[in-house]
Amino acid sequence: MVAILFFFGLIIGSFLNVCAYRIPKKQSVVFPPSACPSCQKPIKPYDNIPLLSYVILRGKCRYCEAKISPQYFVVELITGLLFVATYLYIGLDIKLIVALTFVAILLLVSVIDMRLQIIPNSIIIFGLTSGIIFLGTNFFGLEAMPLIKIAELSFYGDWSLIGFLGGGLIIYVIAIVAKLIMRQDAMGGGDVKLAAFMGLYLGLYVFLALFLGFLFGALVSGVMLGAGKVKKRQPIAFGPFLALGGLITLFFGAKILSYYLQVAGL
Structure with a gap:
């Protein structure tokens, strides 16, 4: 296999x-x-x-x-x-189809954004449409969405919708604040839509994915800036970092959260 x-x-x-x-x-x-x-x-x-x-x-x-x-x-x-x-x-499992779709879209978005610094709407629309169809399987007891569940929470499908709204809203607010501070666009509308797409598939774990995305983005940007590879205020594709955060969360999100709760004594 x-x-x-x-x-x-x-x-x-x-x-x-x-x-x-x-x-x-x-x-x-x-x-x-x-x-x-x-x-x-x-x-x-x-x-x-x-x-x-x-x-x-x-x-x-x-x-x-x-x-x-x-x-x-x-x-x-x-x-x-x-x-x-x-x-x-x-x-x-039914989730394998969902996860492979999620992985493929994140890869496609990353390749395009790295090369052209754009995230085509058609890709996100396809991902969201597929996600909604997958979400519909929950009503038949398959519980395909979100991909990662928090055992203590029920109504799994609702958490997909919360992840969709929350993921997109967080990036939207950060983009506005960053624009006010930097006086230029720090993130595009494609990043907002990508975060919403990730939230639909990851549910509440999207917040971990976004945190990891920002962490990797800041680290790589800092290194590139220090090495003179990019200039200050030069736009850098953020989609690949969000995608990386999403992939790490898919495979290790549950373990990361469990470890954090253990260390925090919660």
Whole structure:
């Protein structure tokens, strides 16, 4: 099963690369078939095998020998590994479908935001729509949402809605305050929508995810600023940090909260 999930993850990772390239351009992610961005030659199926084709072609187009971005290889590999990790963490359960959707969307958003500093509405809308459908399964006793539950709380679906509203509201307020202080946009509307999306899937644990996102964002920004990689007040994509916080929370959120409560004596 692990091998199947890894291979499935590679295929989804390949598709995410297509989405990351085409969605910002408002192009169809289905038609036309994949082609080299440089020479526009259609990519043959045997040149489109996840991971293998990149290695065999040595990161170059077969026809024009233009370099292929390492992004394609990295995204495919990370997606495969994360899909396996998600399966090992959740097992064969209705929540596996929900979690894989969550992971794939976070990866896609991260790739696009790092490259273009935008988070397309269409991706968030798809994620929210899927989340609402998953939330509907709660009425049939499947309890697929949120992905992480707090044992002492009932009405799990309600916590998804609270996470959705709370996650989006927190980032919205922080964005307004940051703009007043810095006199420029510190976060975009896409970050607000991404936080709301994460809240729908994570429930109350979204607050931990946001905290981790801000923590990683501050650390990386500080290091980059100190190293002269970015200038003061230069915009930095925040979506990937939120996504990282979401992924860590998905896999370790319950343990982090349990450890904190134990240390705090609660």
